[in-house]
Amino acid sequence: MSQDGCLVKILVNGEPQEVGLNVSVDGLLVSLGYGGKAVAVAVNRDFVPRSSYPQTRIQEGDEIEILAPMQGG
Amino acid sequence: MSQSELGKKELERYSRHLLIPEVGRGGQLSLKDGKVLLIGAGGLGSPAAVYLASAGVGPLGIVDFDRVEASNLHRQILHFDGDVGKKKTESARETLTQLNPHVQVITHDTRLHKENALSILGDYDVIIDGTDNFPTRYLVNDACVLLGKPNVYGSIFRFDGQASVFDPRGDGPCYRCLYPEPPPPGVVPSCAEGGVLGVLPGIIGVIQATEAIKIILGKGDTLTGRLLLYNALEMSFHELKLRKDPHCPLCGTNPTVTELIDYEGFCRIGESEEPAEAVASLTVVELKEKMEGERSFVLLDVRESHETEICQLTGSVLIPLGQLANRMDEVPRATPVIAYCKKGIRGEKAVRLLNEAGFTATNLEGGIIAWAEQIDPEMARY
Numbered sequence: 001m002s003q004d005g006c007l008v009k010i011l012v013n014g015e016p017q018e019v020g021l022n023v024s025v026d027g028l029l030v031s032l033g034y035g036g037k038a039v040a041v042a043v044n045r046d047f048v049p050r051s052s053y054p055q056t057r058i059q060e061g062d063e064i065e066i067l068a069p070m071q072g073g
Numbered sequence: 074m075s076q077s078e079l080g081k082k083e084l085e086r087y088s089r090h091l092l093i094p095e096v097g098r099g100g101q102l103s104l105k106d107g108k109v110l111l112i113g114a115g116g117l118g119s120p121a122a123v124y125l126a127s128a129g130v131g132p133l134g135i136v137d138f139d140r141v142e143a144s145n146l147h148r149q150i151l152h153f154d155g156d157v158g159k160k161k162t163e164s165a166r167e168t169l170t171q172l173n174p175h176v177q178v179i180t181h182d183t184r185l186h187k188e189n190a191l192s193i194l195g196d197y198d199v200i201i202d203g204t205d206n207f208p209t210r211y212l213v214n215d216a217c218v219l220l221g222k223p224n225v226y227g228s229i230f231r232f233d234g235q236a237s238v239f240d241p242r243g244d245g246p247c248y249r250c251l252y253p254e255p256p257p258p259g260v261v262p263s264c265a266e267g268g269v270l271g272v273l274p275g276i277i278g279v280i281q282a283t284e285a286i287k288i289i290l291g292k293g294d295t296l297t298g299r300l301l302l303y304n305a306l307e308m309s310f311h312e313l314k315l316r317k318d319p320h321c322p323l324c325g326t327n328p329t330v331t332e333l334i335d336y337e338g339f340c341r342i343g344e345s346e347e348p349a350e351a352v353a354s355l356t357v358v359e360l361k362e363k364m365e366g367e368r369s370f371v372l373l374d375v376r377e378s379h380e381t382e383i384c385q386l387t388g389s390v391l392i393p394l395g396q397l398a399n400r401m402d403e404v405p406r407a408t409p410v411i412a413y414c415k416k417g418i419r420g421e422k423a424v425r426l427l428n429e430a431g432f433t434a435t436n437l438e439g440g441i442i443a444w445a446e447q448i449d450p451e452m453a454r455y
Binding site: 072 | 113115116118203204205206210228229230233235250252253254255256257261263264267269302311312315316319320
């Protein structure tokens with residue numbers, strides 16, 4: 001949740017969600033229950049490198065894709 | 074025939090390639106010299122190998138230590154019904170040699186590990202990752218970055234597939250830029266556990282073969298920096314942009330992984346999620362004796378219902394492990410319980426749950442697969 005309590009609408013894997021304005025990717029993952037999980041995150045079809053999670057902020061209308069790894073071959 | 078020539082038969086066989094300006098004779102000669110290594114002759118490796126060999130790409134290397142099983146045949150098109158039990162490398166060589174005798178097939182009948190990976194991969198120009206497990210995926214990724222070789226990645230599960238090209242030659246991102254560390258063991262199911270649509274690897278494996286051919290030809294835009302996602306149910310493709318992580322421990326600016334590591338340890342293979350106390354267990358032979366005697370126990374199947382459609386022990390009660398905690402009241406308390414699953418892992422968890430709740434439960438060692446192998450050869454395995 002952001003300091004001013006303002007919520008923004010985003011899509012997470014195609015499903016509408018509301019999260020705090022300016023929440024980081026780190027914070028988003030924790031709030032969605034993915035904290036510490038080995039997932040990859042794309043914001044508007046662009047993967048965010050793990051080291052950029054803290055400074056990447058979620059904005060109104062962002063389309064988020066959370067992708068679990070796949071091992072099969 | 075020297076590597077720098079195409080004979081009459083090859084000119085005829087590859088004539089439709091020779092007619093494409095982007096390939097032509099020069100391109101076909103490049104394909105003939107292109108050394109491609111397939112990691113795994115399974116779901117992805119099969120269609121990739123079939124198309125690469127047909128297209129005259131070779132020498133074509135194949136690494137696999139496995140043998141063909143009946144459950145492979147619905148998707149692993151290198152292997153035929155009569156190949157069950159054969160080494161996959163041998164079965165692959167036979168199929169590919171029949172398909173195109175002009176292509177040299179090099180088999181590496183071994184498990185890829187950190188001691189042999191650099192020397193095996195070192196002989197090839199393009200690596201195709203068609204493996205079925207995380208330790209080998211990280212091993213192949215790391216070896217390709219350390220050797221500076223393009224890694225054509227693909228993976229599949231049920232109706233979903235992914236493909237990309239991790240190409241260190243153009244400073245592209247690697248698999249670790251996408252997934253810096255593996256998931257804990259047991260969290261992400263394999264195709265053996267969750268199933269896979271038979272045609273799915275056909276799509277992804279052929280995309281991998283296409284990318285390998287483009288890399289050898291030096292034509293077009295590869296999937297470098299892009300992750301292609303495919304869903305067969307929606308029949309949709311979409312792609313996400315991949316970025317190199319400057320802090321990637323392998324390909325970043327200050328790498329900490331500078332040689333191959335222990336990938337089983339990295340992926341925590343063999344570690345149990347909780348410190349496991351041994352639970353009471355019995356063998357399938359002991360169960361058979363009990364079943365022939367007076368039946369004074371409950372046989373509890375803790376697998377998923379779709380697994381029972383393949384095989385089940387007579388007289389079982391089905392409560393999937395995930396539902397057991399909420400459905401304990403369906404298990405008679407006065408009678409000992411014998412729990413079983415496919416191979417014994419879920420059964421052990423079920424026994425712990427039951428014993429904590431005051432039941433007297435025992436796990437069937439090796440699960441129903443051990444029963445099929447040792448007691449009932451007519452039972453279908455999966």
